[in-house]
Amino acid sequence: METLLPKLDSVFSTDCVIFGFQANELKILLIDRNEEPYKGWRALPGYIVGQDESIDDAAERILYELTGLRGLHMEQFHTFGDVDRHPQGRVITVAYYALIRIDGQQELKPVTNFARAAYWHPVKDLGKLPFDHQKIFETGFRKIRRRLSYQPIAFELLPEKFTLTQLQTLYEAILNRKLDKRNFRKKMLSYGFLKELDEKQKGVSYRAAKLYRFDRRKYNKIFQNDLSVEG
Amino acid sequence: METLLPKLDSVFSTDCVIFGFQANELKILLIDRNEEPYKGWRALPGYIVGQDESIDDAAERILYELTGLRGLHMEQFHTFGDVDRHPQGRVITVAYYALIRIDGQQELKPVTNFARAAYWHPVKDLGKLPFDHQKIFETGFRKIRRRLSYQPIAFELLPEKFTLTQLQTLYEAILNRKLDKRNFRKKMLSYGFLKELDEKQKGVSYRAAKLYRFDRRKYNKIFQNDLSVEG
DNA sequence: ACAAAAGTGTTGCACGTACACCCATGT
DNA sequence: ACATGGGTGTACGTGCAACACTTTTGT
Known part of the structure; x- marks a missing residue:
């Protein structure tokens, strides 16, 4: 040029x-x-x-x-x-x-x-x-x-199937503080874009946790407005 | 170099x-x-x-x-x-x-x-x-x-003395939507960094509004934490 | 007196936060 | 049986949204 x-x-x-x-x-x-x-x-x-x-x-x-x-x-x-x-x-x-x-x-x-x-x-x-x-x-x-803090972007980082505790651990790693387990789960599930699977964690020596999948379609429906305002 | x-x-x-x-x-x-x-x-x-x-x-x-x-x-x-x-x-x-x-x-x-x-x-x-x-x-x-939406930065734009209606008009101009007068005033005053003056608007052909001043010292005290997190 | 904007409270709802115990599983 | 994390509910306070009428002032 x-x-x-x-x-x-x-x-x-x-x-x-x-x-x-x-x-x-x-x-x-x-x-x-x-x-x-x-x-x-x-x-x-x-x-x-x-x-x-x-x-x-x-x-x-x-x-x-x-x-x-x-x-x-x-x-x-x-x-x-x-x-x-x-x-x-x-x-x-x-x-x-x-x-x-x-x-x-x-x-x-x-x-x-x-x-x-x-x-x-x-x-x-x-x-x-x-x-x-x-x-x-x-x-x-x-x-x-x-x-x-205003957009649940953490899913990008997780494997396809994950437990709520893994999700919480990730949030804690990013935010650098402990979160309350009950409140965290309540909030995440309330969004409605987490799909509970008929499957559990394997290979752990304690009660196995349920696995969840992130439903990108529902997520987009919920957050498209916010995203369009984003700069 | x-x-x-x-x-x-x-x-x-x-x-x-x-x-x-x-x-x-x-x-x-x-x-x-x-x-x-x-x-x-x-x-x-x-x-x-x-x-x-x-x-x-x-x-x-x-x-x-x-x-x-x-x-x-x-x-x-x-x-x-x-x-x-x-x-x-x-x-x-x-x-x-x-x-x-x-x-x-x-x-x-x-x-x-x-x-x-x-x-x-x-x-x-x-x-x-x-x-x-x-x-x-x-x-x-x-x-x-x-x-x-998360930081009241509008004061930077106003003259030293201003009325609450002016402040609201400015917010409405930036956000591009109407705001509720009562809620707006309640919220702004609740921050505590608006100082009411012993002075009123002049030269208007209707009831004159009270003038306020922005107290930067109090503002900084309130928002310094948020600012330090800001990127 | 009239026009125009100033000023003022209450209620319901959504959301965040604090908090403690039983359950299921593997060893 | 025990250790380890999984999983669950309630109560309170805060903040936001909806909503309408009286007051003051200048003309």
Whole structure:
């Protein structure tokens, strides 16, 4: 595309904060960088946006190239543009988040060699992250938490069949506080989009819990109005 | 700043959606562009971010240069990055909003000649805006509306002394629906940050209403917790 | 006196919160 | 039998929504 605009040595990138839930723990997707700067560091998956792709498209492509995951619904949540956030020049990054179901099947495997590996890492104890990735993560986490308070988005993170206790544990992990079991169940069931299955948990050494499935159709019917107001 | 990054012909800009309230109408700040493309068009105040300034700083500087206003608290709300949003090249824009009090004193006067004029314009009937400014405005408006539902941010827009009816009219303008007078007053007064003055409205041909002042100290005490959770 | 807006209370409902015990299952 | 989590109901307080008439003031 031809440009009549002043040429600036500026670069856009996207960074992704992808949340998952595994072993009763909230996790995010990280990569091991294989390029300078910060070669060898754990970092958020992120890379430079191409000239002829929208930022949304770029976010999806980049996530795929670095982790092998694709087709997930990501949402932009903030843009970080401090002058010195990247040691090699001016890089403004648009941050996205997504909530996904961690699936034993799906393989995490970078398809470029910019990343050496991709894996789930508990949000507790992330350790030191490069650039301003710590801040990006925290901002994204805060947004998710706030959003959960007016929209039950947690189902995105759970396996197809789950128990109410698992759901509650997840809420507690995101909100970082204990919830009352009776109140929690009452509220979740009152929404009407949880379908009780004729099936129970297996392999536990105590009373097995009922399994539920999330009924996306009913959910959409209930929350379409709210979503349409959402920005 | 030296860069080792690939050079791309990419440009960042910021655009501002500044809300004000005047003559019982919700307005936003627009400029008349004095440069191509869209020379002569009404547009959101926006311009290109410099190499060595953060986006937040740039937003403040640019708003000042185009309108003469400065020192207001702007908040980033979304980044727009479609490939073809600017006819002359790839320009990604970070959008900000702010709510301010329209003050008879303050002069709206561009200090660069990129803008020919700056003025308040009703949000109803904005007419055709260049680029994707229509979409930027709508997104910002939606964010403000959502935010008003959990935080009484409307005071930023009112003069120092105001009546409860004015406050209600403003709420109705933002939310785009009628509110119940009794419920509205009860709720606003219950917050405790409205200070009743020993003064009444003047120059009206009907019963004069009491004037109130917004007590920012009490407001902060009440809402600091919510704000700290905010992203 | 009339027009125009100011000002004022009550009731019902929905929702959140606090709180404690018995049940089913595997070992 | 025991340990472990599964599962259940009530009572109270808060906040929101619905609703209509009297009061004050300027002309």
